[in-house]
Amino acid sequence: MRIIEVNDYQQMSKRAAEYIINKVVQNPSIKLGLATGGTPIGTYKSLIEDHQKNGTSYQKVTTFNLDEYIGLSSDNKNSYRYFMNDHLFNYIDINKAKTNIPSGIAPDFQEECHRYEDIISRHGGIDLQILGIGSNGHIGFNEPGTSFGSKTHIVNLAPSTIQANARFFSRIEEVPTKAITMGISTILKSKEILLLISGEKKKDALCRLLNGEINESFPASVLKNHPCVTIIADKVAIADLEVQCL
Numbered sequence: 001m002r003i004i005e006v007n008d009y010q011q012m013s014k015r016a017a018e019y020i021i022n023k024v025v026q027n028p029s030i031k032l033g034l035a036t037g038g039t040p041i042g043t044y045k046s047l048i049e050d051h052q053k054n055g056t057s058y059q060k061v062t063t064f065n066l067d068e069y070i071g072l073s074s075d076n077k078n079s080y081r082y083f084m085n086d087h088l089f090n091y092i093d094i095n096k097a098k099t100n101i102p103s104g105i106a107p108d109f110q111e112e113c114h115r116y117e118d119i120i121s122r123h124g125g126i127d128l129q130i131l132g133i134g135s136n137g138h139i140g141f142n143e144p145g146t147s148f149g150s151k152t153h154i155v156n157l158a159p160s161t162i163q164a165n166a167r168f169f170s171r172i173e174e175v176p177t178k179a180i181t182m183g184i185s186t187i188l189k190s191k192e193i194l195l196l197i198s199g200e201k202k203k204d205a206l207c208r209l210l211n212g213e214i215n216e217s218f219p220a221s222v223l224k225n226h227p228c229v230t231i232i233a234d235k236v237a238i239a240d241l242e243v244q245c246l
């Protein structure tokens with residue numbers, strides 16, 4: 001794993017956007033894996049700014065998002081489909097038909113999991129997957145204890161995840177308790193992974209990732225088995241790493 005240290009969230013976002021833009025320019029038909037949550041919002045903003053200023057094109061790009069809440073349709077403001085449209089897709093020249101997100105309202109969720117896994121394979125897999133990390137080490141919605149061999153599947157969200165994501169909803173009771181997520185093996189099959197980590201709340205997770213064992217109790221630790229992971233982390237997340245890891 002390679003770590004790039006940056007000063008703050010803004011710099012992390014800019015650096016991540018540059019990284020992605022460079023890959024898109026090199027390979028206009030790239031298959032990008034995308035994430036939601038607070039972490040990548042700044043990155044998407046920088047991608048939009050670059051698109052408007054420099055005309056980087058996403059017309060041939062295909063995207064696969066990590067996850068979606070079960071029960072939320074695309075017009076629900078808290079669905080990840082809505083999030084992606086609102087934070088990125090509506091402002092770049094991407095073909096929406098090439099943007100893939102699991103359906104939160106599929107008639108058969110098991111079937112939806114198979115369909116999603118299959119569509120990723122049929123596209124030849126993901127070239128570059130963007131990831132955030134949960135404070136409990138989750139990647140996508142793969143909570144602690146998820147098998148490293150898992151494919152796209154249905155999850156019960158951990159209470160800590162529901163609590164963390166409640167900030168996007170008016171009331172914690174509105175946060176769905178289930179989601180569909182790419183599995184850990186799905187994520188690990190990506191050719192390259194870019195992990196973004198910012199802020200005090202992610203300090204312990206970064207510390208455990210770098211210094212802990214590779215173990216299903218901390219899903220992100222599996223990234224150490226991947227040959228091509230780049231972490232962009234800000235000073236606050238990295239700060240006192242040696243001290244707090246004692």
Ligand code: PGA
Pocket residue numbers: 036037038039040132133134135138139140
């Ligand atoms: P966050 O979530 O970006 O909102 O902190 C990251 C995650 O839970 O994976």
